[in-house]
Amino acid sequence: MRPATVASLVGLARMGVTATRFLGPDDHAPRLDVRAVVPARDEAATIAACVASVLPQATEVVVVDDHSSDATANVAAAAGAAVVRLDDEPPPGWLGKPRACLAGAKGAATEWLAFVDADVVLHPAALATMGAATTSTSTSIAGGLDCRSFAERLLLPELGLALAQEGLPPDFASGQCFLVRRRAYEAVSGHGHLAVRGSVIDDRDLARALGSHDTRLAPRLMRARMYRDLGEVRAGLVKNQASLHPRAFRHLAHLLAPVASRRPWAAMVVSAGGRAVSGHNPLYGLLSPLARATLAAFYMESRWRARSGRPVAWKGRPVQPQRPPAANLVRSRPDDVRDRAKNTRGAHRAGVVDRSS
Secondary structure: OOHHHHHHHHHHHHHHHHHOOEOOOOOOOOOOOEEEEEEEOOOOOOHHHHHHHHHHHOOEEEEEEEOOOOOHHHHHHHHOOEEEEEOOOOOOOOOHHHHHHHHHHOOOOOOEEEEEOOOEEEOOOHHHHHHHHOOOOEEEEEOEEOOOOHHHHHHHHHHHHHHHHHOOOOOOOOOOEEEEEHHHHHHOOHHHOOOOOOOOOHHHHHHHHHOOEEEEEOOOOEEEOOOOOHHHHHHHHHHHHHHHOOOHHHHHHHHHHHHOOOOOHHHHHHHHHHHHHOOOOHHHHHHHHHHHHHHHHHHHHHHHHHHHOOOEEEOOEEEOOOOOOOOOOOOOOHHHHHHHHHHHOOOOOEEEEOOOO
16 A cells, blocks of 8 residues: 555544544533633633633633733623733743733632633533543543634644544643643642743643643534634744644654655545534645645744744744653642742732623
8 A cells, every 4th residue: 555545544543543532512510610710812802702601601700811902801801700910921931821820720719720712612511511521630622623714724624633643642631621620730830830831832731740631522512713814823833833743753744644645635535524524614625735734834843943942923922932841740849839939929910800790
């Protein structure tokens, strides 16, 4: 058999393994005692829908406005969330999202904490289903993609397909909706953990710090529009990919082998089928070679920026793509808890906007 055909068959086998991680809604799952924290920066266009989907299933919802330049805070408050405003830039060693998550978790007394991205819309039973389905300290879900522009439709379903074909890494976690027992979160300093506070892959590194985590694929529990155009897709992937895939040759081989032949029809058929199953237009599967070449280019740019120290602009801030950290940062050292207390005092200046009546 041709190498491209073999690669496609291996990819199909891995997709079958990935399919065992799907999670659907459980309408009989008991309601959780949970504070939902939504970090948000310039998300006025999406935050109301997010809050509306989370509010009925959470004990409380806290939106952390991370120094936005738009009306994110006002829209969130009008939607019924409590709002914490961060009116300065993150201190050295911190990225915006981990700082916002930590600020939103501060003072919580609930059994659970849920960290939900501002571009996410949850199924009404999402949080309860996640809590009932896990036996781990924490769990997360990767949901369905809301793709509207040409770039989104071309690249994002192909990215998900490629990840499934390569095989989800054992420490894979999703920051789109991350649920954790509050006491376990606090025991490892949460997003203030030394390996998390400055990480571009804070979800994975928080899961590593917690030491007990499971991730499920849940397109029926959650949908998200991660990016809006080619520029955002590029910046988001360049920011993350070097750290997500440390072995360049292995990753590029899995990404490009299915289409690296003179007759890449098998790859196109697999792409079309995968898109159809996940609710996307299968005709874009005909452009699978273009999609994968573009994803490979973004990955190589990410590695180049990580090695050369050249940041990429993300939401108006420079973010430095990172080389993968050591995977042995599983538990916080005792002195890290003390370090968290010392550092988080200067991590933000917050003011609270009352819940709207």
